[in-house]
Amino acid sequence: MTAERVLRRGDDSAVLRLSEAAAAEIGNDPDTMADDERVLLNMGPSHPSTHGVLRLMLEMEGETVLRSKPVVGYLHTGMEKQAEQLSFLQGCTNVTRMDYASPLFSELAFSLTTEKLLGIEVPERAVWIRMLMCELNRMSSHLLFMATNGMDLGAVGMMIYGWREREEVLRFFEMVTGLRMNHNYIRPGGVAADLPDGWEAEVARILEITEPRLEEYDVLMTGQPIWRERLQGVGVLNADEALALSATGPLLRSTGYAWDLRRDEPYLAYDEVDFDVLVGTYGDCYDRFAIRLNEIRESMKIVRQILEKMPSGDYRVQDKKVTPPPRVRIDQSMEALIHHFKIFTEGYKVPAGEAYCAVESPRGELGVYIVSDGSSTPYRMHVRGPSFINLQTMPHLMKDGLIADGVAIISSVDPIMGEVDR
Numbered sequence: 001m002t003a004e005r006v007l008r009r010g011d012d013s014a015v016l017r018l019s020e021a022a023a024a025e026i027g028n029d030p031d032t033m034a035d036d037e038r039v040l041l042n043m044g045p046s047h048p049s050t051h052g053v054l055r056l057m058l059e060m061e062g063e064t065v066l067r068s069k070p071v072v073g074y075l076h077t078g079m080e081k082q083a084e085q086l087s088f089l090q091g092c093t094n095v096t097r098m099d100y101a102s103p104l105f106s107e108l109a110f111s112l113t114t115e116k117l118l119g120i121e122v123p124e125r126a127v128w129i130r131m132l133m134c135e136l137n138r139m140s141s142h143l144l145f146m147a148t149n150g151m152d153l154g155a156v157g158m159m160i161y162g163w164r165e166r167e168e169v170l171r172f173f174e175m176v177t178g179l180r181m182n183h184n185y186i187r188p189g190g191v192a193a194d195l196p197d198g199w200e201a202e203v204a205r206i207l208e209i210t211e212p213r214l215e216e217y218d219v220l221m222t223g224q225p226i227w228r229e230r231l232q233g234v235g236v237l238n239a240d241e242a243l244a245l246s247a248t249g250p251l252l253r254s255t256g257y258a259w260d261l262r263r264d265e266p267y268l269a270y271d272e273v274d275f276d277v278l279v280g281t282y283g284d285c286y287d288r289f290a291i292r293l294n295e296i297r298e299s300m301k302i303v304r305q306i307l308e309k310m311p312s313g314d315y316r317v318q319d320k321k322v323t324p325p326p327r328v329r330i331d332q333s334m335e336a337l338i339h340h341f342k343i344f345t346e347g348y349k350v351p352a353g354e355a356y357c358a359v360e361s362p363r364g365e366l367g368v369y370i371v372s373d374g375s376s377t378p379y380r381m382h383v384r385g386p387s388f389i390n391l392q393t394m395p396h397l398m399k400d401g402l403i404a405d406g407v408a409i410i411s412s413v414d415p416i417m418g419e420v421d422r
Contacts, residue, residue, distance in 0.1 A: 052417030075421035083381035087347030105361040107186035112357035114188040126190035141362035190316025231286035235409035249364025254280035254287035261360035347376035
């Protein structure tokens with residue numbers, strides 16, 4: 001409804017006549033166009049349905065989108081450049097703020113790359129803790145998608161329900177890390193702290209609450225005729241287009257191409273748990289919605305296996321060069337106090353070299369590439385952000401569609417602009 005109101009021909013603040021300069025920017029020849037038939041609509045960057053400060057330049061003919069162009073950069077934070085000024089120990093504090101809906105995946109990718117450069121392996125318990133936290137984070141991210149996707153398309157109740165279930169996961173994150181988001185919990189060498197007493201009961205409670213409520217989502221949306229009509233056949237992408245554009249995650253899997261780094265290039269202990277890689281058939285908005293809904297169930301399946309298999313032992317490597325001493329030792333040993341002071345002021349040196357590690361985030365392949373010159377700070381860091389890559393599919397998804405479907409398409413891509421404008 002919001003998009004339709006913005007599109008009104010009489011609203012001069014929203015609809016601009018297609019000038020020669022604007023036509024050139026979007027890639028059209030104004031001489032071949034009827035100026036009184038086509039308009040250029042600027043959707044965003046301050047539009048509630050663009051999920052942040054995303055701007056879309058839409059060439060319109062009536063209510064049909066002929067061409068579209070995503071314009072990014074309104075939320076640029078310079079995180080990749082900032083990484084050059086922060087030590088490897090401080091790096092997770094920086095990257096965790098990129099994708100604020102699933103910050104633990106950014107921390108994990110950075111930590112895995114740093115550990116690859118250091119040539120260290122974290123204890124088995126740390127591996128399984130990381131996997132537990134990431135799968136719970138995948139659940140919370142997809143629950144947020146369910147909430148906003150429902151709100152974007154008029155299912156206002158879904159916004160309340162999705163936030164309600166996500167809140168349970170965030171409470172657990174606060175119990176473990178002290179924060180609801182931007183945790184700085186997964187760090188090179190392991191995790192910041194061990195799981196607290198009673199964590200098993202709390203995780204079991206989250207699973208018990210969430211499972212029947214997912215069935216309610218099915219009743220509310222999956223089988224609802226209006227919901228299906230708004231999503232089925234809208235924003236179609238085929239596998240060849242998705243692969244050519246390097247799309248990953250639910251966007252790629254909706255085309256029927258089964259690619260998931262957890263299965264195809266296993267990291268952590270994903271080769272020791274059982275789960276299904278979900279794919280769609282038509283590559284439309286409905287497939288992307290259904291994949292995310294059922295991926296919550298798959299994450300719950302993985303979490304249940306983690307509850308059974310969680311090993312005992314250290315939650316981080318006991319290496320003076322990488323991790324700080326236990327807190328209790330600081331009051332007992334001058335050596336431990338000096339070690340603590342030096343690691344948090346100077347950091348630790350990482351051998352010269354370059355490395356790349358990728359993880360399967362809720363939005364697709366999230367990779368971190370780091371070049372080290374042998375100092376305590378990265379010489380260069382580059383992030384392969386799934387939202388940034390996936391946004392390149394927007395012109396294909398929106399072409400020849402209705403402006404009213406544009407909101408559904410943007411929501412189905414599920415972009416996080418903090419990760420796009422990094």
